[in-house]
Amino acid sequence: MPKGVETIQPPRILLLSASVGVGHLRAAEAVELALRETAPDAFIRNLDVMELTNRAFGRLYARGYLGLMNRAPYVHGYFYDLFDRPVRAPVTRSDRVRMALQWVNLRRFVQILKAELWDLIINTHFLPAEIVASLRRQGKIDTPQVTVTTDFDTHRMWVHPPCEHYFTATEEGSRYLQYWGVPVADVSVTGVPIHPVFRRPKDKAACAAKHGLATDRPIVLQMAGGFGVVGPIEKLYAALLQTERPIELVVAAGRNGAIQARLERIPTPPRHRARVLPFTTEIDEYMAAADLVVSKPGGLTVAETLARGAVLVMVQPVPGQESRNCDYLLENGAAVKVSALPLLAYKVDSLLADPARLAGLRANAVRLARPNAAFDVAVKALQFVRKKK
Numbered sequence: 001m002p003k004g005v006e007t008i009q010p011p012r013i014l015l016l017s018a019s020v021g022v023g024h025l026r027a028a029e030a031v032e033l034a035l036r037e038t039a040p041d042a043f044i045r046n047l048d049v050m051e052l053t054n055r056a057f058g059r060l061y062a063r064g065y066l067g068l069m070n071r072a073p074y075v076h077g078y079f080y081d082l083f084d085r086p087v088r089a090p091v092t093r094s095d096r097v098r099m100a101l102q103w104v105n106l107r108r109f110v111q112i113l114k115a116e117l118w119d120l121i122i123n124t125h126f127l128p129a130e131i132v133a134s135l136r137r138q139g140k141i142d143t144p145q146v147t148v149t150t151d152f153d154t155h156r157m158w159v160h161p162p163c164e165h166y167f168t169a170t171e172e173g174s175r176y177l178q179y180w181g182v183p184v185a186d187v188s189v190t191g192v193p194i195h196p197v198f199r200r201p202k203d204k205a206a207c208a209a210k211h212g213l214a215t216d217r218p219i220v221l222q223m224a225g226g227f228g229v230v231g232p233i234e235k236l237y238a239a240l241l242q243t244e245r246p247i248e249l250v251v252a253a254g255r256n257g258a259i260q261a262r263l264e265r266i267p268t269p270p271r272h273r274a275r276v277l278p279f280t281t282e283i284d285e286y287m288a289a290a291d292l293v294v295s296k297p298g299g300l301t302v303a304e305t306l307a308r309g310a311v312l313v314m315v316q317p318v319p320g321q322e323s324r325n326c327d328y329l330l331e332n333g334a335a336v337k338v339s340a341l342p343l344l345a346y347k348v349d350s351l352l353a354d355p356a357r358l359a360g361l362r363a364n365a366v367r368l369a370r371p372n373a374a375f376d377v378a379v380k381a382l383q384f385v386r387k388k389k
Contacts, residue, residue: 015044016123016124017128018127023298024125027192028046028122035378037375049106106131114135114141126160130160149166152302152329169373190373191303211289217273218247220248221251222251222252222295234259237266241274244345246271249275264276291352292313295312295313297312311365313338334368
């Protein structure tokens with residue numbers, strides 16, 4: 001190498017998430033895949049901070065969150081709104097207590113941050129974003145970070161300065177970040193990052209044929225979440241089987257084998273066809289084949305459904321991020337809400353009997369879709385790294 005010529009080192013990027021539900025992990029995976037495709041030479045590490053914590057703390061953190069969502073949804077909603085209010089000081093007493101607990105139980109994670117040099121940290125959960133910001137304020141690291149929100153609403157808990165950039169799902173989210181003091185130049189509206197497979201159009205009939213789905217009746221896809229723990233799945237399944245119109249009901253049961261077994265024991269009325277899927281990597285093809293997707297309105301599921309132009313039926317949104325995702329979709333005419341399970345079959349029958357309404361909902365879903373979100377985040381992040389170098 002000639003004297004005086006510097007080599008440009010491949011970018012070193014650390015992705016951080018938390019396995020509190022599955023959406024944050026899927027968003028991190030989507031950004032990782034987009035980065036690897038966009039910058040094949042980059043060194044990328046993707047960490048789940050829950051795997052680096054004290055086991056008891058990790059279980060309490062994740063199970064406590066899921067327990068509130070499933071067993072005390074209105075308590076979850078109360079605290080969600082409580083922590084989304086203005087505070088008198090940048091760091092409140094409750095923030096200090098929470099940070100102290102996190103510091104004690106996330107020592108391995110902090111050690112990794114301090115031991116290795118990174119060009120950029122990308123967060124898809126607010127927990128690592130808060131830890132990184134705290135370390136930077138104390139002068140213990142100086143690694144720049146960006147944060148990617150994973151719902152269609154942006155909560156105050158995502159805002160942890162110093163943070164060089166925020167990626168949000170909607171223009172509303174951008175305005176809300178500005179309300180919390182984030183400069184407009186530091187916000188990009190990209191959508192929620194989803195797997196690159198959703199960038200590629202899929203033919204409805206071809207996907208149905210590939211997976212042996214019916215061609216003589218509507219296909220209804222019920223999502224049960226990646227861990228199979230989102231609410232009364234069996235009751236939802238039974239309610240869908242009460243539809244008068246013959247359907248093929250396909251349930252994505254996730255990784256929970258026990259739920260799969262219980263669903264398979266529920267008798268299927270003769271007019272319907274039913275299938276319970278274990279965890280699958282081809283859920284995008286089932287979405288492409290579906291006439292309706294029935295699910296909780298979690299951020300990643302919503303983004304994926306929009307990307308496939310499917311009609312989403314949102315069932316009993318949990319107060320908090322789900323209810324705010326629900327509000328956004330209803331305001332934009334891109335989904336239908338069912339507040340009570342006894343009304344589910346009626347609403348599904350009504351939708352399937354109204355092709356014009358279905359077409360309008362699909363058109364609005366396509367309008368809101370951002371299937372390239374992961375790549376938009378990746379490109380912007382790489383631009384930031386190259387500018388820094």
